[in-house]
Amino acid sequence: MFWTVVKRAALLGALLALPLTARAEPVTYAGKLGNIDIVVEFTGDPATAGAALAGRYFYRSKGVDIPLQAKSNKGTAFQLAEEEACDAKKCGDGQAPPIAAVWRLSSSDKGKTLEGTWTAKKALPLKLTRIASRAQTETPATTPRDLYDFTDMTFSGDDAPITMAASPYDYLRLDFAPKADAKAGWPDAAYDYVTDPRTKFARPRIVDLAGGAPIEAANALLQSRHWHDSLSALSCAALRYAGFHEGPPIEGMDDGSLGGYEDSHSEVTSLTPKLMSWRESGSLFCGGAHPDNYSDAYVMDVRRGALLGLQDMFSDTVDGKPGPSLLAFVKEKRNKPSEQTEIESEAECGTDDLINDYLAASLKRDGDKQMLVFGLQGLPNVIQACGDDLLEMPASEAQALFKPEFAKLLEP
Incomplete structure (x- = not known):
């Protein structure tokens, strides 16, 4: 699914055929680091940037942001420094985070392609293809933290849709084939639980309903909620990198923890062709004074895919x-x-x-x-x-x- 989206996105006229003056930044690329699938977001457009670029990237198999600090640029060539995860031993006294690798990239074909090398203890080739840009924030992004904060602030609730237009980088991060459990339910209404193997927690989806009742709107809402929780979990794991927060390493977050989302639980308590009810519970901690303990029940109008309150x-x-x-x-x-x-x-x-x-x-x-x-x-x-x-x-x-x-x- 992912690489189909990438190929389509690379050709999307609505996103890529915009005039240069209307083209938004930052810009998302996808491609390979060696033979590993990655997605990268830069603070600016490599084809037109007048200053050194910073960025962030994730391995598709992991989904966790890694900071890319601005290093240098010269014409169509530029360099970035990839941070190493930083615990109290490495960054506890305010020292700069260690560098894990240096990226050297050159832009070609008006920024549609980036090629270069990733150099650590060994060198690996980098090849990236431009996917799309997104609208710039009120304060232009210049650092990896600015990019991280955009995701955190834009999608911290359950309402903001995670789309290619809103954030190609985050959409491609979450467009990951989930694993489904066995079908369960009642004779007239069946559901299963699906899990993103990177974030490990299960959330429900409707499989089929009697009489051919529509399930698309309901599953869209269930997927959106699942995606928001997955994004929050992955954002927690990224806090092991100093470039995504101020101050020393966050106690309890320097081991790549998913913030407790991996242990959260969801249970469908009722499903009919018209209504669905389920409960979500867990204990979350992503820095702060105390964990967020919760056990919340929901009711949904299945046909409309709308939550119902009192x-x-x-x-x-x-x-x-x-x-x-x-x-x-x-x-x-x-x-x-x-x-x-x-x-x-x-x-x-x-x-x-x-x-x-x-x-x-x-x-x-x-x-x-x-x-x-x-x-x-x-x-x-x-x-x-x-x-x-x-x-x-x-x-x-x-x-x-x-x-x-x-x-x-x-x-x-």
């Missing part, structure tokens, strides 16, 4: 939070502790107050029956231990609470 499911909500009648319903019917230690723990958490701000709902399928599950979600890290399921009941017993559109999606 306001899409229930009639009584105010600004996305439960309204008075929904709060009263949950608080009255929810599971209440009977043992003294649990009673004291709930009192310390202030569960009824938390329900006001952190109530979430999801679905669990039991045969042909849909169960409605209420829980607490999105709690601050210091009270994550207070999060738990509050109430599980047949969805048919909560019909009066639902918006008509959601009730229709629950119908067989």
Whole structure:
């Protein structure tokens, strides 16, 4: 898939036939380092750059950024210094990171091709083909960190689409054939879990639905979420390089850790031709004061490929939070502790107050029956231990609470 995209992208008139004055920078190239597939992003256009270029690159088999510091340029020839990963022993006292290799490249055919050598303990040939450029940021990128920060800031949430137009470098990084597990599910709705072997965690995809119900929009959303998480994991691993952050090596991140994403978990709890529900959980750390512990449930309108919040499911909500009648319903019917230690723990958490701000709902399928599950979600890290399921009941017993559109999606 990847090299098909590369070949197509190299010919895309929409990206490469733009007039020079409209051509955006930085520029992405793909090709070979020796016989290894790589993708490179430069801070400027090698065909027109007036100053030394910096960059970053990744091995396709790894996906992790490696900094390329600007070294020199002369006409169509330029050099870059590839950083070595930097732990406390090598960079703990503020010394410059060691150099792993020197890149020597020359531009030809108006920048469509770059050729040269990668020199470390041995020399290997480099051959790169221009793929596409992307829009420049408000402050032009001049260092590897600027390129890294662009990815981090642009795609840190789940909403920004990772496309060839937005970032050819990141799109090609994630356009990697995943491995699929065995199909699972119900007679009318099947799914599997797919894994990018570089980031190691599984996320669901819909395989088929009864009646030929469309799955494209739903799988597009599932893939987008998977790609964003994979990009975050790979960005964490890149922090072992000093060129991507300020200060000394980040404690706990100098070993190429994926930030805990590799141990995160996803579980489909319900799937029908109309609705899907699943839970994602884990403990993430990519520098900072503490890990991000989470366990979040999601509900999706399958046909539209759209996530549904409380306001899409229930009639009584105010600004996305439960309204008075929904709060009263949950608080009255929810599971209440009977043992003294649990009673004291709930009192310390202030569960009824938390329900006001952190109530979430999801679905669990039991045969042909849909169960409605209420829980607490999105709690601050210091009270994550207070999060738990509050109430599980047949969805048919909560019909009066639902918006008509959601009730229709629950119908067989």
